[in-house]
Amino acid sequence: MTISDYASLLVDAGAYSGRDDIAHLFPRFVALAEQKFNRVLRLAGMEKAATLALAEGEGSLPADFLEARQVLAPGSRLLRARPLADLTVVATAGGAPVGYAIIGDRIRVRPRGAAELEVTYYARIPALTAAEPSNWLIDRAPDVYLYGLVEEIAIWERDAAKAGAAETLKRQAMAGLGLADERLRWGNGEIAIGGPTP
Structure with a gap:
């Protein structure tokens, strides 16, 4: 069988x-x-794409999120993962995002602002x-x-x-x-x- x-x-x-x-x-x-x-x-079959809305530089990750593969800021600008400590020293308001950090089931970018991120990720x-x-x-x-x-x-x-x-x-x-x-x-x-x- x-x-x-x-x-x-x-x-x-x-x-x-x-x-x-x-x-x-x-x-x-x-x-x-x-x-x-x-x-x-971490296989092609696990890849998904999502648009994440941010408020004050933070947004919720998809429920099936395992790991980011690519994170794009508005204008298709590639963002890199940064240590959380690095993001805390970045100005808190205004300007384009300089990087992101994953905290629990949320994503944080700095400077703070409202934007949408295009995230390609590995899903459960x-x-x-x-x-x-x-x-x-x-x-x-x-x-x-x-x-x-x-x-x-x-x-x-x-x-x-x-x-x-x-x-x-x-x-x-x-x-x-x-x-x-x-x-x-x-x-x-x-x-x-x-x-x-x-």
Whole structure:
């Protein structure tokens, strides 16, 4: 059977782990595996764009925000992340933003003002559930989900050998996914060296 959705993932995870008697715990295992994926993976499928409205130089980040990839001020001017201490010494009012800092679930720019930022960011992987049985990750890499789920089952069983084997398989699958993602993004890209050349 091919893994194509939540139900088929659970069937195969039960078969691979030898535990088809704990189906009631599978939602917890899937959620734990996804938390680990979100900490490590940064792939094209995770990218989203949003317009963030600022008031007094601050705005709320999207609920699924993990990490900024690009932040543009009005006029498509690129902003760089700056240490919070650097932003506090910048004039508090007037002028174009000079940088940003992430504080909790908010973004702060200085100088303060009302503006809109165009943010390209990495979003959390949409949760796989019985109600939402598919997402881009299970479509592209069902093996990542399978080994992640088997690892969580083994951790729950307190079986270190099984957990270690599943983690190794998961890491290999994630590395392969990362390589495929790099090829997708940069397959025929050219190297450009910035700055003056001799």
